[in-house]
Amino acid sequence: MVQIIPFKAVRPQRARAGLVASRPYGEYNEDEMKARLEYNPYSFLHILNPGYKFKHTLNGTDKFQLIKNRYLEFKEEDTFIQDTSPCLYVYKIESRDLTCCGIIAAASAEDYKNGIIKKHEETIESREILFKDYVKTIGFNTEPVLLTYENTPEIQQFLNKIMQEIPEYEFATRQRETHFLWKVEKPENIQKIQQYFKNLNSIYIADGHHRCAASALLSEENAQKNDLHTGKESYNHFLSYLIPEDDLKIYEFSRLITDLNGYSKEEFLMLLDEHFRIENMHLQLHIPSEKHHFSMYLDGEFYYLWLRKTSSNFDNCLSELDSQILFERILEPILGIHDLRNDKRINYIPGKRDILQLKALIDSGEFAVGFGMKPISITEIKKIADQNFAMPPKSTYIEPKLRSGLTIYEF
Incomplete structure (x- = not known):
């Protein structure tokens, strides 16, 4: 009631x-x-x-x-x-x-x-x-x-x-x-x-x-x-x-990270390769339109990432969320961000804003890398809430x- x-x-x-x-x-x-x-x-x-x-x-x-x-x-x-x-x-x-x-x-x-x-x-x-x-x-x-x-x-x-x-x-x-x-x-x-x-x-x-x-x-x-x-x-x-x-x-939120946790660009890309197929889009803007697909901007270039089938074994509805996948496959194990609630190395911008804003923030040197994803649906939101899970912070930007x-x- x-x-x-x-x-x-x-x-x-x-x-x-x-x-x-x-x-x-x-x-x-x-x-x-x-x-x-x-x-x-x-x-x-x-x-x-x-x-x-x-x-x-x-x-x-x-x-x-x-x-x-x-x-x-x-x-x-x-x-x-x-x-x-x-x-x-x-x-x-x-x-x-x-x-x-x-x-x-x-x-x-x-x-x-x-x-x-x-x-x-x-x-x-x-x-x-x-x-x-x-x-x-x-x-x-x-x-x-x-x-x-x-x-x-x-x-x-x-x-x-x-x-x-x-x-x-x-x-x-x-x-x-x-x-x-x-x-x-x-x-x-x-x-x-x-x-x-x-x-x-x-x-x-x-x-x-x-x-x-x-x-x-x-x-x-x-x-x-x-x-x-x-x-x-x-x-x-x-x-x-x-x-x-x-x-x-x-809408979604894009993630921006201040540094690559001590890795070089080449080392970082090789670590991503374990869970993602990677395509260099160079200066071509890319906005994901499917689940488990991500955009990345790094060192002046856009990349297209999509989760490998071998990494697509999910335990529950939370583990299927793209924001959770990003956290479990990249942010925590590679970039060393363990606390999304309080870590000052991560920032967020609403996906409604132009992707060029993300590019500008990274080109300025304030951030090293940025990630985008497809927005979450209301069905996913309700399923998460009904099963008493909680999405990572800033998983949705809602109007x-x-x-x-x-x-x-x-x-």
Whole structure:
């Protein structure tokens, strides 16, 4: 039984919604960030980058309290308002590449701890703790965890009825996306949606594993400090966006490694030859289109790797994953990367980005070698989660990526 609850969202006034909402912080380059901060006083980026007000760059825990201060200013200036009664929210995004429609609600940290909200990917411990401390200080969630459920016609039909009403928000962005948001405030409609989810045995994390893990840590920490803990406190839940599986778009992450672990290029290629057939593509770009096929960029040239049949004996669904194959056949035994959660010699870039970005990072000398693979399917994700395995970190890059500042969940 999946639990979701309504909440009193803090959100922009209708006329300012398009100005407030921002893309995820890491998607802005330096010039874009500066332009948004300079010319849009309502952008949520002013909250996420509070040092701009003082012309000072802040990092780490030093900026957490200032983020809270900027947030309180937005509330005091009535840029943000708060709904007077708990609501669910229907949220739809339309773009050239993607259309998705789902429900913004508060999901249960207890469901996460009990495996009803299923994870498929390992997290990085230091990031879990950092997110937990961040949320503890600022006291709110603004970027929903993306959760997905099996396509359920009854849910979609009910949402379609709600979407016949005039939306609370409707705005377009420079990325040619159109965003719509509807409030669900009638108790009977809220209960109907909750019942649909109670009928589900489980749901899956699509994006936001670290935020889920951090929310569970914070819930446990607060429960231990609260002698009157009941399980209904706001800290027991976290902001989520729930969408059907068909609305997801899944990409891979490319791996970049800083060095060849002491091997020469020739020695490295000979070690790869044990498990992979190798074809030098020279300057021809190669993007894998089949499972167990990989691209590699090394020393100014692209290579095409595919797993030998003699190395294709798999014990379980995890061992069949390309990200796991890469770890077990190359990253750990050859390049000496044993801890994908914490090793600083490995970095990741989303496969959605141009492969030339990977090439540029390696050509610059910052990294020595990079690997690409075919994206994982939703079927593989669910199989991994259902069998209580966990993929290596950064095995999936999943869209939609949600705007920050549209619905805020306070603790």
